[in-house]
Amino acid sequence: MDVWDVASLDLQPHHPEVLRSENEGRAIAINLPAGEALQEHQVHEHAWLLVAAGEVEIEQDGRTVSGGAGLLAHFEPGQRHEVRATGDARLILLLTPWPGEGHPSLRNT
Numbered sequence: 760m761d762v763w764d765v766a767s768l769d770l771q772p773h774h775p776e777v778l779r780s781e782n783e784g785r786a787i788a789i790n791l792p793a794g795e796a797l798q799e800h801q802v803h804e805h806a807w808l809l810v811a812a813g814e815v816e817i818e819q820d821g822r823t824v825s826g827g828a829g830l831l832a833h834f835e836p837g838q839r840h841e842v843r844a845t846g847d848a849r850l851i852l853l854l855t856p857w858p859g860e861g862h863p864s865l866r867n868t
């Protein structure tokens with residue numbers, strides 16, 4: 760069993776911390792300061808975003824959802840979205856499976 764106390768992790772802004780990475784998925788902890796954003800992007804995997812602390816706005820296809828600790832959002836592979844911190848936020852991002860189909864690390868060189 761692996762266990763993390765997300766509230767006590769020494770997370771620095773702009774330096775996401777990979778907590779675990781294996782074929783089943785990747786777990787990443789993120790410190791997103793108020794006023795900053797994970798600009799519009801997409802990933803090759805299913806993306807599950809959990810707000811562990813703070814407040815965020817999530818925008819996807821023109822729809823915006825706001826929430827705080829406990830908010831859980833899911834994005835299909837390739838679905839574009841943006842996450843903005845309206846207050847200092849601590850996030851957990853789960854990507855499944857890892858890496859997803861079409862991920863650059865799976866391409867033959």
